[in-house]
Amino acid sequence: MADMTVAYSPSHGLGEEQSIWFKLTPLLNQENPMQVLAALSDKYAGVVPINLKNHRIVLLSEPAYAERVLVTNADNYTKYFDGLRPIFGKSMITIDGALWQKIRAPQQPAFHPHMFEEYFPYLMSAIDSKMARWAKFASTGETIEMVEETWTLAAEMVCKALFDREMPFNPHFVFSQVKTYTDVMNHKSIRLKNVRGELVEMTGEDTAKAMEVWHSIPDTVMGAGILEHRDKTLLKMLEAAEADPNFPEFDHRQVIDEMKQYLWAGTETTALTLAWSLYLLSQHPEAMERIRAEARAVCGDADPEWNQVQQLTYTKMVIQETMRLFPPIWALIRIAAGDDDIQGHKIKAGDKVVILAYVMHHSPKYWTDPEKFDPERFAPERAKKRVKYSYLPFAAGKRACIGGALSQIENTLALVQLLRRFTPEYAGPVPAKIHATVTLCPKGGLPFRIRELS
Numbered sequence: 001m002a003d004m005t006v007a008y009s010p011s012h013g014l015g016e017e018q019s020i021w022f023k024l025t026p027l028l029n030q031e032n033p034m035q036v037l038a039a040l041s042d043k044y045a046g047v048v049p050i051n052l053k054n055h056r057i058v059l060l061s062e063p064a065y066a067e068r069v070l071v072t073n074a075d076n077y078t079k080y081f082d083g084l085r086p087i088f089g090k091s092m093i094t095i096d097g098a099l100w101q102k103i104r105a106p107q108q109p110a111f112h113p114h115m116f117e118e119y120f121p122y123l124m125s126a127i128d129s130k131m132a133r134w135a136k137f138a139s140t141g142e143t144i145e146m147v148e149e150t151w152t153l154a155a156e157m158v159c160k161a162l163f164d165r166e167m168p169f170n171p172h173f174v175f176s177q178v179k180t181y182t183d184v185m186n187h188k189s190i191r192l193k194n195v196r197g198e199l200v201e202m203t204g205e206d207t208a209k210a211m212e213v214w215h216s217i218p219d220t221v222m223g224a225g226i227l228e229h230r231d232k233t234l235l236k237m238l239e240a241a242e243a244d245p246n247f248p249e250f251d252h253r254q255v256i257d258e259m260k261q262y263l264w265a266g267t268e269t270t271a272l273t274l275a276w277s278l279y280l281l282s283q284h285p286e287a288m289e290r291i292r293a294e295a296r297a298v299c300g301d302a303d304p305e306w307n308q309v310q311q312l313t314y315t316k317m318v319i320q321e322t323m324r325l326f327p328p329i330w331a332l333i334r335i336a337a338g339d340d341d342i343q344g345h346k347i348k349a350g351d352k353v354v355i356l357a358y359v360m361h362h363s364p365k366y367w368t369d370p371e372k373f374d375p376e377r378f379a380p381e382r383a384k385k386r387v388k389y390s391y392l393p394f395a396a397g398k399r400a401c402i403g404g405a406l407s408q409i410e411n412t413l414a415l416v417q418l419l420r421r422f423t424p425e426y427a428g429p430v431p432a433k434i435h436a437t438v439t440l441c442p443k444g445g446l447p448f449r450i451r452e453l454s
């Protein structure tokens with residue numbers, strides 16, 4: 001097994017000194033961070049051990065290795081959330097074992113496919129608000145930041161569909177505060193390496209302020225006007241678990257933390273996917289036309305009905321291909337509880353294991369012409385031939401994303417509705433560059449101008 005040693009500055013920065021994100025930053029703070037990781041993975045045949053002072057990080061990028069960690073020996077690998085605790089609290093995404101199972105059970109019904117019909121009108125209503133906003137942008141011709149736009153949309157969808165509330169906060173402000181915290185490049189040590197001429201210190205005070213804003217959001221949402229007093233919402237399920245006398249672990253703090261989890265994990269990822277898909281479509285106008293043609297064929301001039309959503313197959317394939325090229329969660333991190341042997345590669349208890357979804361999604365071993373935007377890869381016949389676990393936008397195994405199917409419906413509806421009325425024109429440099437934080441963001445954002453179709 002080849003050994004890699006990465007030097008890092010020991011200075012204290014945002015997040016925790018021992019944080020894996022902190023330690024990966026020398027790799028990530030590159031012009032093309034994903035290419036660096038892909039080249040390393042290629043050189044070391046899918047297993048890159050990085051030896052640090054007290055422990056080891058092992059980067060994995062073979063589907064069979066991902067299967068071992070996420071599925072067949074999943075109980076040996078616990079979730080890694082150091083540094084992100086202030087964002088997620090003790091929500092289920094961060095916990096393991098029997099408690100995780102117990103906390104997830106009462107929430108699972110909110111993500112059963114039969115609930116999606118219930119959510120459908122609220123998703124459409126959030127898209128309507130977005131269209132009204134875009135009509136204004138089209139008339140002024142101003143340049144907008146697409147991730148801000150799609151993040152607002154995703155947040156409004158979660159508030160309306162899952163919580164039965166209007167979105168009672170300013171998402172641009174709130175999410176920029178969250179980003180202040182989750183952007184690993186804000187680490188002081190990394191900034192010191194930036195040769196931009198100016199050093200802006202991130203103080204403890206800034207972090208505390210960012211987190212104060214974030215922590216106030218669940219109460220703000222709960223206190224907002226109830227939309228329709230629906231019985232079957234995720235928030236109702238969370239409240240019922242809190243009220244259950246046989247479930248003392250599910251206290252009020254748990255409800256608050258679960259809401260924070262949905263407001264971040266359930267919005268930024270969906271928003272990045274939609275924003276990256278609009279970027280890709282701006283570079284592939286023929287695919288944009290195909291989405292419009294599909295919408296016309298399925299819905300005519302009317303808005304989609306719930307029973308038509310499954311027929312918007314090409315649109316969904318565009319979203320799937322976007323998540324292949326730009327997986328919002330590009331790295332899945334676990335800690336080995338005990339020793340393991342992954343096809344001859346020794347993993348020691350305490351090793352931090354990082355599954356590089358991005359690298360697998362771009363590997364010529366598993367994808368023909370991997371850098372090409374080709375939604376047809378996800379046509380059912382071709383998708384069947386895919387190597388299992390080579391595509392992991394939602395992870396796999398029991399800890400897979402609870403909201404994966406919902407996000408694809410959200411984004412299918414958003415693409416169809418937005419593109420039938422508007423052409424979003426990308427106004428940034430091509431190709432757009434990646435900024436790898438906890439999520440896969442566009443470097444410097446994705447500026448767009450909106451044109452309304454006549």
Ligand code: HEM
Nearest residue numbers: 092093265266269270273328329393394395401402403407
């Ligand atoms: C394109 C959109 C999305 C992507 C790419 C995505 C991706 C992921 C991934 C990769 C994980 C597993 C992380 C890990 O194992 O370390 C995850 C977990 C999770 N996601 Fe998503 N997600 C998306 C949308 C959503 C939505 C819409 C919701 C809910 C409204 C959601 C809620 C969650 C929750 C609660 C978990 C934790 C599940 C558990 O630990 O039991 N996600 N997501």
